[in-house]
Amino acid sequence: MSGGHTTPVGGANPPEGRTGRPPLTERRKAATRLEIAREAVRLFTAKGVAETSAEEIAAAAGLSVRTLWRYFPTKESCVWPLLTAGIDNMARALRTWRPGQDISEVLDEMARTGDDIVQDMPTLLVLVRMTRTEPGLRAVWLQAHDDAEPVFADVFAERAGVPGDDLDTRVRAAMINGALRAAFEHYAWRVADAGSVDEDGLAETMRAALRAATRGVSH
Template identity: 60%
Template sequence: MSHEQKRTGRPPLTERRKAETRLEVARAAVRLFLANGVAGTSADEIAEAAGISSRTLWRYFPTKDRCVLPLLTGGIELTAQCLRSWRGDQGVAELLEVMRQRADGFVSDRTSLLNLVRLTRIEPGLRAVWLEAHREAEPVFAEALAQRAGLPCPDLATTVHAAMINAALRAAVEHHAFNTDPADGEQAGRLEAAVSQALQVAARGFSS
């Protein structure tokens, strides 16, 4: 392990570059899908828009639809990080504050994410990717909650709580995306308010 990795805990530069490339592919894919639909967009067009070769794109993603996945995994990992740092003596208000503070780094991709969620209403393939991302997130959230509770692995309660948090996050983002007009632009704080309200509703079903 390099001195930089030991000091910062950051992934190697090559991995960061790969992650940045995947994210740029996702942004390009959403732009093209919005303009032309998934069926009307080729993998070659996505690769060209992202500044990579088609061969590189297929190394990163098995299908066109899954090109959008990096826009989803960032927010899910952010939530997992916040859950891992959420102490047992803290309530939902503290969790929401940590999420608000850490969300600043994802502001630049908010519009792309919301446009992607809007597309899931009319593009079944993208809907499947959106739901699959949340399905994969649930055990990650459960592990974080088990750690918070001092358990070696998730029990039924933490598994249910993870499902509630996961559903609340998905419902909040969908509700916001489906009920706002992209032509009006994204008003600061509205998405965060929806997420906050959804998590508070979910929290009424379990203790802090």
């Protein structure tokens, strides 16, 4: 396989909804995937996606190309772990959402459990900025949210005690999913300094989006 692999990625390491602490081997694999993602973004930022090869990404992460392809099917999909970390955290936080509670308060739970995400936030913002001009990365970003929607729907269905394919829960999931994506893009595309993150500003943007999505919708 060569560095010219292209998207789509559908299903590369999707959110699993797993509970509890994963085994050590899985944690090591997750750490490896995340390191690959960081190096991929660094190279994509410096050279552009088209000019970055899979061989370069593998070398930067200290891996062989053969090993890289065991983790990801395309060079663009190498960024997947950075995109899904926040989505996975949101799904966990939604499970703590109490009836009658403002949904924006779910973000407080995300902040409480998302220290690792904060560490990678500058890199993630750079990545989301690139999705405006890099179609391959845009496809991965949209796929990550597409895969997240049924996860969110399952959370709402569990809360309501209805089947996961219930239309109401699917619509709620789509609203929340769309709000999160729009909020993050809005913030990422408008931050002047790519090297800094105003966590309060990002949180407020996401709260505003969630409130807009659920305005007039009962819990």
